[in-house]
Amino acid sequence: MSQKILLIEDDTTTATFVEKGLAEAGFNVERADNGRDGLFRASDGSFDAIVLDRMLPGLDGMAVLAALRAGGIHTPVIVLSALGTPDDRVAGLTAGSDDYLVKPFAFAELLARLRLLMRRGDAGTAVASVLACADLEMDLRARRVRRAGRTIALQPREYRLLEYLLRHNGQVVTRTMLLEGVWDYHFDPGTNVIDVHISRLRKKLDEGGAVPLLHTVRGAGYRLGAPD
Numbered sequence: 001m002s003q004k005i006l007l008i009e010d011d012t013t014t015a016t017f018v019e020k021g022l023a024e025a026g027f028n029v030e031r032a033d034n035g036r037d038g039l040f041r042a043s044d045g046s047f048d049a050i051v052l053d054r055m056l057p058g059l060d061g062m063a064v065l066a067a068l069r070a071g072g073i074h075t076p077v078i079v080l081s082a083l084g085t086p087d088d089r090v091a092g093l094t095a096g097s098d099d100y101l102v103k104p105f106a107f108a109e110l111l112a113r114l115r116l117l118m119r120r121g122d123a124g125t126a127v128a129s130v131l132a133c134a135d136l137e138m139d140l141r142a143r144r145v146r147r148a149g150r151t152i153a154l155q156p157r158e159y160r161l162l163e164y165l166l167r168h169n170g171q172v173v174t175r176t177m178l179l180e181g182v183w184d185y186h187f188d189p190g191t192n193v194i195d196v197h198i199s200r201l202r203k204k205l206d207e208g209g210a211v212p213l214l215h216t217v218r219g220a221g222y223r224l225g226a227p228d
Contacts, residue, residue: 002028003048003118008038008064009080010056014103018051021107022114035059045073049118051110054081054092062095069096074141076117080105086184094156096143131166134226136205136213138166147210157182158201165214165224174221198222 005027009015015031022029030047032038035056042050042064050068054061065077076098081088084102092100099113131138135148145152145162154162164181165173178194179185202214215223 002026004028004030004046005114006030006032006038006042006047006050006075008032008035008042008050008056008061009053010034011053014053014080018107018110021111025111033057035061035064039064039067042068042075043071043073045075047075049114050075050077051114052077052079052097054079054083062092065092065095065097069143072142078110078113078117080110090160090184091156094160131163131169133166133169133213133224134211136166138163147205150208152204152207154201154204157197158204161197161201162205165222168224170223170225172217172220172223177221 036058078099079097
C-alpha cells in the first residue's frame with residue numbers, strides 16, 4: 001500500500017508541482033488549500049507525513065501544527081516557508097515540526113527529507129520520546145514537562161534550553177555550547193541572555209522547594225543533574 005501524504009498549501013502553482021512530483025514518486029497525496037481544512041483532515045492521524053505551508057488562509061501553519069501536537073497527533077511534519085532566518089526556522093521546529101524547508105526549494109530535496117522523516121517514524125520505537133533527570137521528565141511527543149507529577153509551563157526558548165540540558169544530562173555545558181545549540185548564535189552577542197533564561201528556568205524547576213537540579217559550574221558553565 002502506498003504511503004499517504006497530506007499537502008496543505010494554498011499556492012496553486014506550488015501545490016500542483018509538489019502533488020505531481022509526490023504522485024510520480026509513488027505516494028498517495030491529498031491536498032488542502034487552507035489551514036482549517038488541513039487541520040480537519042490531519043486530525044484523524046491517518047497520514048504518514050504532512051507537508052505544511054507556514055502562511056495559510058483561515059488558520060496559519062504554526063496554529064495548525066500547534067493544534068495537531070496538542071491533540072496528540074504526532075504525524076511527521078515538514079514545514080514549507082518563505083521565512084528563512086535562523087529565528088524563523090527555530091520557531092518552526094520549536095512549535096513541533098520535524099523539519100523546515102525554505103522556499104524556493106528543489107523538489108528532490110523535499111522528497112529526500114520526506115523519506116527520511118518517514119524512515120525515522122518507522123523506527124520510532126528505537127527513538128527516545130521522554131528525556132529524564134531524577135524526578136524531572138520531558139515528553140517530547142506531548143511537549144510536556146513535569147517534575148514529581150507537577151506540570152511545568154515553559155516558554156519556547158526555555159523548553160529548548162531544558163531539552164538541550166537534558167540531552168547533555170550530567171555533563172557540563174559551556175556558554176558557547178548553549179549559544180550555538182539553543183540560540184543558533186555562532187558568536188558571543190555580549191548580553192546576559194543565557195543568565196536570564198537559566199535563572200527563569202531554575203526558578204520554575206525548583207518551585208515548591210524541590211531539590212535543585214540545575215547547577216552553575218564556576219568558570220565552566222552549567223550542569224543538569226541530581227546534586228552530588
